[in-house]
Amino acid sequence: MDTDEIEKFSRMFKALSNPGRLRILLELASCIPKEGFSGTQQEQENSQQNFAQCLGLAQSTVSHHFKELRQAGLLYMRRDGQKTIISVNFEALESIQKLLK
Amino acid sequence: MDTDEIEKFSRMFKALSNPGRLRILLELASCIPKEGFSGTQQEQENSQQNFAQCLGLAQSTVSHHFKELRQAGLLYMRRDGQKTIISVNFEALESIQKLLK
């Protein structure tokens, strides 16, 4: 395994090493359909404000955590009007599973 | 998932978030038989000195990394004379795999 691969994985692990971020990712992974997401009820539940409230963190902190998860390649975000569409990169999660097998 | 579980997992992820530590764990996981370890050739290969040399780190740094991996519950260490017997906690690795499934 080369240096780039190792560093890619360690970046993903670092993103998951913060309890708030891990919670966010697990929550997203458990409630977002794999194909994409454009539901109605989940929209509100996945707002940064809601995560901030649940985790007892400021909204700016949650924004920072989303950025970290995105930069680590664990999720995708795109804007659609007022909403931010989030999708989990399940391939990345699977690559971690394989690594530890 | 409760707070303790989340923190246990984030501690494991943190342990894996350093490239040197990740390398160490993967190397150990790939060369140590699951039942335990008391071979001859691998003894030398698994010495801290050898890891230090391979990773370009000081021995004290590698010792610190071993401690982190142990405290995170990812491996076990016990002394047997001059040697340190290391075994990877494969159950912990499996628990991570399940978490991300």
Add this chain to the structure above:
DNA sequence: TTCATACTTCGACATATTTCGATATATAAA
């Protein structure tokens, strides 16, 4: 245009991590 909503960026501060060299400890060999 003005307002409300959702998210990002900035600047700052406190805390944590990484790494080292030096030193200490434990064990076995000479």
Add this chain to the structure above:
DNA sequence: TTTATATATCGAAATATGTCGAAGTATGAA
């Protein structure tokens, strides 16, 4: 007992991370 080997601990320095509040940006509604 002295020496060699393997690992652990200590103290310090540089860097990174987590967190906040305040201000900025983008979008849609009134």
